[in-house]
Amino acid sequence: EAQVTQNPRYLITVTGKKLTVTCSQNMNHEYMSWYRQDPGLGLRQIYYSMNVEVTDKGDVPEGYKVSRKEKRNFPLILESPSPNQTSLYFCASSHSGTPGGNEQFFGPGTRLTVL
């Protein structure tokens, strides 16, 4: 089954404790992206990757890191989480070429709470 998986689905942590949220897709998509969803703000893009070893900042990259060492994986790293990073996070992927025009496939989401 074609899908995007994320782990963990739920995470409660404390300020400053480094964490990683994993994302994996099995559709051989070149483009991958991370979003955060906050009430009233919709989805805001954190980082995206056009292909392996190619990453770029989205609209709200502060406090986050990413890496793309393999095509299928795109982990999101919070080196020192803060309470304002409490949010619902989504990973998505699509065929590249024209990422601004392609359907994106979304993972199930990771609900992060930073105390």
Added chain:
Amino acid sequence: AQSVAQPEDQVNVAEGNPLTVKCTYSVSGNPYLFWYVQYPNRGLQFLLKYITGDNLVKGSYGFEAEFNKSQTSFHLKKPSALVSDSALYFCAVGRRSARQLTFGSGTQLTVLP
């Protein structure tokens, strides 16, 4: 730059009645427009998209959307709403050369039995 606005946070409609969820956009050049739906505790699912061609686009689950270039709108419609259509709906805009989609703030649709 590109942006999208969903002017209604909440839309309520009775089952069997037609529904409309509004979206307006701003983009330089020709827009690529999308609708996604999010059910509780789920990721976003693609409903439909407009790239070029016929202004009326048909998508999944009986939904359709009308592209109106002069009004820069892309409203989502369905002739007869179902209770199961209750969900959070997102409009998104992109461009051929863009590396990003920009999403609206979402509209919560509630279909009342």
